[in-house]
Amino acid sequence: MHPTQVLFPGTRQPVSLPVCDHYAGSEKLMRKSIALQQELGPVFDITLDCEDGASAGNEAEHAQLVGALIAGDDNRFGRIGARVHDVTSPFFEQDVATICATAAPQLAYLMLPKADGLADVQRAIATISRHTSEAGRRTPPLHVLIETHGALEDVHQIAALPQVESLSFGVMDFVSAHYGAIPAAAMRSPGQFTHPLVARAKLEISAACHAHGKVPSHNVTTEIQDAAIVTGDAGRAAQEFGYTRMWSIHPNHIKAIVQTLSPADDEIGEAAQILLKARDVQWGPIQHGGTLHDRASYRYYWSILQRGHAGGAVLPVEVAAWFAETGTTAAPISTTLQH
Numbered sequence: 001m002h003p004t005q006v007l008f009p010g011t012r013q014p015v016s017l018p019v020c021d022h023y024a025g026s027e028k029l030m031r032k033s034i035a036l037q038q039e040l041g042p043v044f045d046i047t048l049d050c051e052d053g054a055s056a057g058n059e060a061e062h063a064q065l066v067g068a069l070i071a072g073d074d075n076r077f078g079r080i081g082a083r084v085h086d087v088t089s090p091f092f093e094q095d096v097a098t099i100c101a102t103a104a105p106q107l108a109y110l111m112l113p114k115a116d117g118l119a120d121v122q123r124a125i126a127t128i129s130r131h132t133s134e135a136g137r138r139t140p141p142l143h144v145l146i147e148t149h150g151a152l153e154d155v156h157q158i159a160a161l162p163q164v165e166s167l168s169f170g171v172m173d174f175v176s177a178h179y180g181a182i183p184a185a186a187m188r189s190p191g192q193f194t195h196p197l198v199a200r201a202k203l204e205i206s207a208a209c210h211a212h213g214k215v216p217s218h219n220v221t222t223e224i225q226d227a228a229i230v231t232g233d234a235g236r237a238a239q240e241f242g243y244t245r246m247w248s249i250h251p252n253h254i255k256a257i258v259q260t261l262s263p264a265d266d267e268i269g270e271a272a273q274i275l276l277k278a279r280d281v282q283w284g285p286i287q288h289g290g291t292l293h294d295r296a297s298y299r300y301y302w303s304i305l306q307r308g309h310a311g312g313a314v315l316p317v318e319v320a321a322w323f324a325e326t327g328t329t330a331a332p333i334s335t336t337l338q339h
Helices: 003-007 027-040 059-071 092-103 118-134 149-153 155-160 171-176 196-211 227-241 251-261 265-280 295-310 317-325
Strands: 020-024 045-049 080-083 110-112 142-146 164-169 215-218 245-248 286-288 291-293
Touching: 003 295, 020 027, 020 251, 027 045, 027 059, 027 251, 045 059, 059 080, 059 092, 092 118, 110 118, 118 142, 118 149, 118 155, 142 149, 142 155, 149 155, 149 196, 155 164, 155 196, 164 196, 171 196, 196 215, 196 227, 215 227, 227 245, 227 251, 245 251, 265 286, 265 295, 265 317, 291 295, 295 317
Parallel strands: 020 045, 020 245, 045 080, 080 110, 110 142, 142 164, 164 215, 215 245
Antiparallel strands: 286 291
């Protein structure tokens, strides 16, 4: 039996996504990002930005460009999404209609910014579903930016929505929403990890995601020259706050995020050994290295293998066959990102 049939019987398997979400807003940067994904493989997602990362004044043409790029032949892996305007913007429905009409079959997800609570997210889902059903297209998953007081208050209800597969933290908008009560230093490290109100928000988002099997995605690092800062931020986000995905706003970020948030080779090797032993005894309890394991720990080790696979790690043949069976065989990736 496939591991998912044994480890998640009768339940929805937790969402698994690439660990890096790279944002691009101009045509030049969008095309460069797509070319980089072709080179490295689907080890990172791309979000084409119609909102804060795009220029103002040509919203309709920009949405058309985004739809055309996602629907184009250069989208080889189906791992490109789009950030649309918020539901209160006059451009929100225009973005949804334009992008979904052109690219719904290839669209990995839509990102919704500045939701003020559960009602805004439900409204967005209804609008997206209407436009995709009218066009006879599938409804893409929704990612939601948690960056307002209302969204944070409703975060568990938002994470529970079946159409939502990931929540991201918008640290800059969240700090700004406190009108000076949180210092600007909390928008970056180390303050973003130590200020109580910001740390609380990060923990609430992460906890809500894990409670409902969704992916918590950490905010950007604004430093674009020093990869060590990106690595440090990704490490703290994962180790202290439970984030399994992180935003990138510069190509220099991608490698640091993928390497930091993907499991190490020894973790992948141990996980593979444990699960292959478990398979050989029909998923009953085993002993490995003097430690007892059963299905409770098997779920943890399966998540390690999923993250390793998404990060392009070389897996044992028998383990790779599990992913091939579910149609998630990873494309070859550049050796610059190998573990």
